[in-house]
Amino acid sequence: MKILIIQQRYGIGDLIIFLPYIHAISKKFKTKVSLLVKESSKASDLLSNDKNIDEIIILDKDKDGIKGFFKLSNEIKKRKFDKVFIFNSSLRYNLIAKFSGVKSVFQYPLFRSKDNLVLSAKIFTENVTGEIVSTEPNLDIKSIDKFDKNIKHIVLGISASGLTKRWNIQNYIRLAQELKKKHKCKFYLAGGINDIDLIRKFKDSGVDDKCESFERLTIKETLPIIKNCDLVVSNDTGFAHIACALKVKTLTLFMDSPVMTYGKYSSLMEVIEPVGEKNTTVHDTLGSDRISFDEVLAKSNLMLN
Numbered sequence: 146m147k148i149l150i151i152q153q154r155y156g157i158g159d160l161i162i163f164l165p166y167i168h169a170i171s172k173k174f175k176t177k178v179s180l181l182v183k184e185s186s187k188a189s190d191l192l193s194n195d196k197n198i199d200e201i202i203i204l205d206k207d208k209d210g211i212k213g214f215f216k217l218s219n220e221i222k223k224r225k226f227d228k229v230f231i232f233n234s235s236l237r238y239n240l241i242a243k244f245s246g247v248k249s250v251f252q253y254p255l256f257r258s259k260d261n262l263v264l265s266a267k268i269f270t271e272n273v274t275g276e277i278v279s280t281e282p283n284l285d286i287k288s289i290d291k292f293d294k295n296i297k298h299i300v301l302g303i304s305a306s307g308l309t310k311r312w313n314i315q316n317y318i319r320l321a322q323e324l325k326k327k328h329k330c331k332f333y334l335a336g337g338i339n340d341i342d343l344i345r346k347f348k349d350s351g352v353d354d355k356c357e358s359f360e361r362l363t364i365k366e367t368l369p370i371i372k373n374c375d376l377v378v379s380n381d382t383g384f385a386h387i388a389c390a391l392k393v394k395t396l397t398l399f400m401d402s403p404v405m406t407y408g409k410y411s412s413l414m415e416v417i418e419p420v421g422e423k424n425t426t427v428h429d430t431l432g433s434d435r436i437s438f439d440e441v442l443a444k445s446n447l448m449l450n
Contacts, residue, residue, distance in 0.1 A: 148178040149221065149229040149247070151238055152186075153204055156306075157364070157383025158407055160186040161390050162263060163232060164282040166270040170230055171197035173274040179224070190364035191387070194285045200224075214241060221245035230273065232266055234258075262406045280410040284390040289369035297328040297449055300371055300388065302379020302397075303343050304336040309401040309431055311380050314343045316438055320378065321352045323442050328449055333370055334358035335377075335384040376448050378441065381407055389413045394448050398441065399426045400433040415448065417441055 150170060152163050160182065171178045177199035182188045184203050192198045208217040214237070221229075222245040229242045231252035242250045251273050253265060263280055270278050292298050301321070305311035324330055332353045334344050337360055344358045359367050364387075371377065371388050377395045379385040385397040389411040396415045399408055404426040408416040417440055418425070419432025426432060 146174055146176050146228070147199075147224065147226045148174060148176060149181060149202075149224070149226045149242075150178050151181045151229065151231045151233070151242075153181070153183060153233060153235075153238070155183050155185045157185075157187050157191070158381075158386035159262070160188055160191065161282050161284075161383075161386040162280075162407070162410055163266055164284070164390060165278055165280055166232070166266045168197050168283070169270050169274050169276065169278045173276065174228070179226070181221075187364045187383070191284060191368075193365060194287055196285065214244075217241055218244045221247070232269065234260075263410045281412065282386075282390040282410075283392075284368070284387065286368045286372060286391070289372055292373040295329065297324075297330045297376070298333065298374040299324065299330055299445075299449075300333045300335050300374050300377040300379065300384065300393075301347075302335040302377060302382050302384040303347070304340045304382050304384065305380040306382065307401070309433060310382070312398050312400070312433060312436055314346050316436075316441075317378075318347055318350045318352055319438065320442060320445065321347075324445060324449070325352070327446060332356040333374065334360075335367070335371075335379065335382070336360055376445065378445055385414070396441070396444055396448060398436055400436060401426070401428060401430050403427045415444055417444065 150167055179200040181202045181204050188201050218241050226247050228249040229247045231238045234253045234255050234257040236255055239252055253269055267278055301317050303317055321332055334347055336344055341360055372391045374393055377388040377393055379397055381397055381399050381402045385395050388395040394413055397408055398417050404416055404418055405424055419435030420437055
């Protein structure tokens with residue numbers, strides 16, 4: 146049996162959140178599954194060792210529009226899938242699946258405009274598998290070298306998809322300074338090439354002359370580093386969600402994104418919201434200046450102990 150799963154959302158966090166449902170479908174039908182995903186999800190890096198995955202098909206720009214409709218249909222058709230599971234309410238993907246000759250098409254209700262990302266995926270998957278599915282994600286990676294356990298290894302997720310989702314770098318520098326007063330620490334800066342100025346500011350602060358940064362690494366190369374760390378303190382960015390899937394304790398700062406969607410699916414994720422918010426942070430909360438430093442420090446120390 147050949148199965149295709151369509152998950153068209155852009156983010157790394159989105160892919161991580163969908164992993165339990167991808168795995169549940171694979172296990173239910175006792176076969177590896179193929180994924181149709183965006184390049185920006187970094188699925189190729191994240192899932193290269195996943196035994197449930199057969200093929201990753203990239204949903205790139207040339208599959209948009211009318212010409213893209215037929216191009217994507219042809220790509221699906223030549224693979225001769227028996228079933229397709231569509232994790233959205235789009236008529237376009239429904240028609241593409243049927244035009245491709247897939248006999249069994251499972252999908253969210255068409256034209257649904259609003260849903261809870263986690264709840265909708267969970268209900269959909271439980272309906273098609275007939276089984277209860279945990280929301281906890283899991284990433285499989287190759288064996289790794291253990292870090293020095295006499296040191297607290299801490300990832301600081303300084304990157305973000307926008308300025309309104311980013312805690313000021315000076316706060317991260319101060320956090321590192323305070324944590325070093327109680328723990329012997331080494332810090333890892335989770336950021337990309339676009340975060341080079343932030344990385345430079347942290348390194349120039351002198352808080353940790355042995356800190357490492359991720360800007361020259363692929364996502365795949367960061368996985369064993371994150372896996373070996375004791376704690377991740379991060380803006381709501383892909384690295385926070387990766388850490389949860391690698392079973393690392395994570396403290397995620399929600400300033401301008403929906404905490405009830407992206408912050409409540411894993412028991413390993415603790416969240417901090419702006420002062421005055423309680424399970425209410427969403428897009429346009431614009432709360433980066435209202436994240437309590439004292440709360441971040443206190444929770445970080447608690448999670449490290």
